[in-house]
Amino acid sequence: MSKLVLSAIAAAVVIFSGTANAAEIKILTAGAFKQVVLALVPDFEKQTGHKVTVDNGTAGELSKRIEGGEAFDVAVITPGVVDDLTKKGKIAEGSRVALASVGVGVMVKAGAPVPDVSTVDAFKRALVNAKTVAYIDPASGGSSGVYLDKLFEKLGVADVVRPKAKLKRGGYVADLIVSGEAELGIHQISEIVPVKEVTLVGPLPKEIQNSTTYAAALSASTKEGDAAKALIKALSGPAAAAVLKSKGMDPAGS
Secondary structure, three states, X not given: OOHHHHHHHHHHHHHHHHHHOOOEEEEEEEHHHHHHHHHHHHHHHHHHOOEEEEEEEOHHHHHHHHHOOOOOOEEEEOHHHHHHHHHOOOEOOXXXXXXXXXXXXXXXXXXXXXXXXXXXXXXXXXXXXXXOEEEEOHHHOOHHHHHHHHHHHHHOOHHHHHXXXXXXXXXXXXXXXXOOOOOEEEEEHHHHOOOOOEEEEEEOOHHHOOOEEEEEEEEOOOOOHHHHHHHHHHHHOHXXXXXXXXXXXXXXXX
């Protein structure tokens, strides 16, 4: 048998073996981390032969879905939610891996006047002067919305902001800026950067900034443990660092 034929058989065996061992993995991710997952998944699928299905929601929504019994293999949510779900037997003990953190930023429509948000007082003026302010609905469980609702109270502008608020239950707050439904938008920076039709005015002032950390963890009932662990490794590995930066996030521990 010629070397050429032997090589072809060997290649076929490798391909068949990879296909036979391929797994279907479902990942549930908080919206702020979705763009990172989508950027890294294609190469992961190419390298491993596994197929990844991506679904997203706010941290609060995902917590309820997982508690309700939704099947998944990997979850990317806040560490507090991971710990809570671990106690409830939904997340595998000891599987939590820190991935990244992201702060909250302010945006306006591209080409619109850019307000000063460099200090706490300037940020308060921007809130008061804006005709409409968009942010994640706190009732949806989105971490930025929950934080902002409390921040407005702390800054003494809640009674001014709430009547003119445009609340988004999930997805991009930027959508409300692009459509003209809101003048000023506040959301996690990773949710602002991908939208070309808006301008990131800047992060919240340091004194009132709120960074959200995201962690990946395994489902306690996953049947694709090895493949799921490989996916988490890809999301936390060296290749992820550049993607995180491009999406407005910082790698864990940076």
